[in-house]
Amino acid sequence: MLGIHSLSPSAGFGMANGVSNPCCPCCIPAGAHAHLRGLELWNTKVLRETAKEIMAKGVWENISAAKREALLSSIPPEWIIPANIIPPEPQNDVTPFPENSGWLTSEEPKITNTPAHEILDKTTSGVWTAEAVTRAFCKRAAAAHQLTPILPRPGSPSGPLHGLPISLKDNFNVIGKDSTLGFSAWVNDPATYNSVLTNLLRDAGAVLYVKTNVPTAMMIAETVNNVFGRTTNPRNRLLTSGGSSGGESALIAFGGSPLGVGTDIGGSLRIPAAVTVTNSQPWLKDPKCIPIPWRNVEPKKKLKIGIMWDDGMVRPTPPVRRALKETAEKLQKAGHEVVDWAPTGHDKANDILDRFFLSDGGKSVQKLLSLSDEPIRPEMERYGRAVDRGVYELWQLHAERNTLQKEYIDRWSTAGLDAILSVEHGKFKHVGYTGVYNILDYSCLSFPCNVTVDQAIDIPRTDEAPLSDVDEQVQKEYNPSAIHGMPVSLQLVGRRLEEEKVIMMGQVILKAL
Structure with a gap:
């Protein structure tokens, strides 16, 4: 499962069945910086837990089930995969499905298989609209609402990441969306402020369209929690996608995101994306960021x-x-x-x-x-x-x-x-x-x-004594x-x-x- 939260444009960020749009079971985060951000979020939320305690007590199964149902309900009907073409359960590698099933239009695989830096070239030049690119990735992720109302206007680049869909790990706050970190107690507790990175990416023109799943407390080395279950590897569903960023890795491996926080399809956008963020001087907005701008390093001939x-x-x-x-x-x-x-x-x-x-x-x-x-x-x-x-x-x-x-x-x-x-x-x-x-x-x-x-x-190997x-x-x-x-x-x-x-x-x- 790829735990994804859809980021809907309507009514702020959208609601589904009275529940703020959730994550769907298939993707999410890792790394020391992710854990530090999670700890910040943790400390903020713990201050509000006393008021929720009586409401949440004893109903974790119902909370988790409602969240999963709300996720499924948030997927547009036309993006529901017909039962007759869903890969059978014994099929472990499901990555060929988007290209081979006929479910995508002829144009959508072209978009979703294009490296991130080439997507930027096409959105800024007007060859593709930001709407078309985002729709293609939302459909391939099968977990997001249509994002048309919040997209930049075609032909009017809004920044260095204009029109590029970017997936966010669950520990990054988006106003109106849950950041559950895999806890049922934090379901239906939407963020009241954006993370600094959320604002920086949006200011650069990025389209933030999904939040992806994490293991409980981001403290398990594979992505599994009691809210959305287990995220598996789309190349082999018998295997793990890792953790705590297994949701991000699974979504990107399936082709459902050209760039996630910390990873992208081919690596060609990591440097410009990093430069964009660091050149925005995040240390002026986040006291934990070290004030060091991006430094160009010349390649060495011999390492x-x-x-x-x-x-x-x-x-x-x-x-x-x-x-x-x-x-x-x-x-x-x-x-x-x-x-x-x-x-x-x-x-x-x-x-x-x-x-x-x-x-x-x-x-x-x-x-x-x-x-x-x-x-x-x-x-x-x-x-x-x-x-x-x-x-x-x-x-x-x-x-x-x-x-x-x-x-x-x-x-x-x-x-x-x-x-x-x-x-x-x-x-x-x-x-x-x-x-x-x-x-x-x-x-x-x-x-x-x-x-x-x-x-x-x-x-x-059978000839070695275990360490x-x-x-x-x-x-x-x-x-x-x-x-x-x-x-x-x-x-x-x-x-x-x-x-x-x-x-x-x-x-x-x-x-x-």
Whole structure:
């Protein structure tokens, strides 16, 4: 399911059956900045919870069911897929449906398969109207109302993102729309103000047409909650779409959005979109933003890249190992220096991350669940038994993190690295490959490496002792036949506040591949 909130133009943002237009079950967010924004939203809403407590108590199933029904009701009848062409349940890969079913018009696939930067060229030149582009993506997402009344006028570009449909994660506020973060207690509690990013994108001419689903509290590594259920991977519905941005990734993989907050179809719009936002000086409106404008970085002819083959806790599965090896070989062939990078301190970072997540004893999550008697999801069961660490221990935790950050940057500087190439781990049971860089506050980029799982090549390894109990479980559960043909992505890591450099290096690496 792709949990999407439709952003309707009528009556402000529109209502469906007396319920503010919800998210539909198929898409949504991730990353440290997303979690910080979610925490801000969390703190704001908690102040209003006492008044809602009696109203919401004991009815989470009804609230969630009504929200899902309202979502379905918000889809225009002409955009309801006829039952006779819906892909059968056993069909795992549903990404070919838009092109092969005949459900879209002849023009709509052309629009929705066009890279974002080319869409901008056509909307600003008048070849396509913003209305036609938005209608095509709304229909392909199958979860939005028609947006005609709020679209920019054809031929009158309103900004650098004129007429470009952009999907937003659920944690970004849009006035009149829920930001549930997967809690039934926050259903029918629409935002009273826009997030800064919402205003910046709209001012740049973007069309914000859907909000996408998130896991409960954005604290599960795959996208699932009790309101909208589980978001699956449109390339294989037996697999996860990840988290906490699995909704965004699923929608974009299906072709239902040319650009979501943090990701887009081909990468060609990430830099101009980022420049647009940073050049709008968001630090004048959001005190948490660092006042650093976008900095142009010239590509280096020769990069020095460290390869981290494993994190010392869980080994990558065979196709990911192969992707690392093949990528390293191609980088060397292209003239770049490749060296091994040991995961020193990664176990400590993983432990610090885990303790930060549970530092309030799980009370914030437990309180919100209790408002509607919503049960805690099994993926979050540790929040039900967490221990409040108290102020002193929390300060010590900050000190541990600061020490680790200093040790890591010293080692990096001594090695003279430009970047680290690592695993973009997809297993829910272990988030150490990504979480460590949240603790270090480093800049990261995930990218496709032109490797797909091959069940004939990527056979399970039985000749290695497990690094940990979690490693043993991950390797036992690895099933190459279940994920045969699925693409593999890797992660490129730069130092703190090196986003521009990481994007530049990503372009260099993709060229080498």
